[in-house]
Amino acid sequence: MTSKQKKSRKGKKAPTRTKQVMRWHLDGTFPGNDPNGQPVGEDFRVVAHDVICIVKDLITGTPLSDPREIKIGITSRPVPYIDATTDPKFLLIFLSMTDDDLMVRRDYAKFAFQLGHELGHAVMGPLRTNGLIETLADAFSYEVLDRMNRLWERKYSATRPHWASWASHFTDYQKNEEAERFAGLPASIRNAVGEPDWPQVPDYLKNNLGILEMNLTEEAGLRLRSLGASALRRNKIPWKDLLGISGFTTPSAKDDPGFRSDLQTEVHLLPNAVRNILPRIGR
Numbered sequence: 001m002t003s004k005q006k007k008s009r010k011g012k013k014a015p016t017r018t019k020q021v022m023r024w025h026l027d028g029t030f031p032g033n034d035p036n037g038q039p040v041g042e043d044f045r046v047v048a049h050d051v052i053c054i055v056k057d058l059i060t061g062t063p064l065s066d067p068r069e070i071k072i073g074i075t076s077r078p079v080p081y082i083d084a085t086t087d088p089k090f091l092l093i094f095l096s097m098t099d100d101d102l103m104v105r106r107d108y109a110k111f112a113f114q115l116g117h118e119l120g121h122a123v124m125g126p127l128r129t130n131g132l133i134e135t136l137a138d139a140f141s142y143e144v145l146d147r148m149n150r151l152w153e154r155k156y157s158a159t160r161p162h163w164a165s166w167a168s169h170f171t172d173y174q175k176n177e178e179a180e181r182f183a184g185l186p187a188s189i190r191n192a193v194g195e196p197d198w199p200q201v202p203d204y205l206k207n208n209l210g211i212l213e214m215n216l217t218e219e220a221g222l223r224l225r226s227l228g229a230s231a232l233r234r235n236k237i238p239w240k241d242l243l244g245i246s247g248f249t250t251p252s253a254k255d256d257p258g259f260r261s262d263l264q265t266e267v268h269l270l271p272n273a274v275r276n277i278l279p280r281i282g283r
Ligand SMILES: [Zn+2]
Pocket: 117, 121, 129, 134, 137
């Protein structure tokens, strides 16, 4: 414990640094209990807490540029999304979870996967997206799943042993998701994925940049995003240098603070640490 974390003279706990990084809550769209009276919302709140701690760790406790509290809810839409323009008070994250996902399957991995991706957008800046930003957001979600696996094995072995033994489902979900998306890739690229060095992968991604941009949320784009995220994660990613990078477009997110998905990232404006990893994805 550092002196800053010790109780102040008034007897109140001094705020810890990470507390200011991301304020958040689950909204009322999460069910309280399942039909057997078992807590649902509270369990998912604990999972969200763990995911958020991991993302905070990735960005080494650096506060987000958008100081709004994050409100996490459920949507009936087929895909999750983040909305930074509707509510002046909250950054809204909507996760695409059915009642079965929440109450029957208790699909904590699907929840962590989606939340990790949307928090990646919150970190990079929620007002812009494009092929590069979606690829990086996918890298966030894959990283979160792997780290959730390791965290749960350790953290809950004594207090919630059923969660500790459930931990490997996080990595299983990541691997299944990747395998599903990779299935649509040409055999030569699928084979290259398993090799120690992926010489064809950056070239393939470079040659398909147009397809990615035109199909950001379609199958043809999803597999390219996933391949890019995996290529990035084969080596270290400077997560904290990704803070705010989505705003580097023309016009910038500062100059035009509406949501835009039609602008490319101005790569020359990115921090060196981020520019240095882009050759892995052919940029
Ligand atoms: Zn996204």
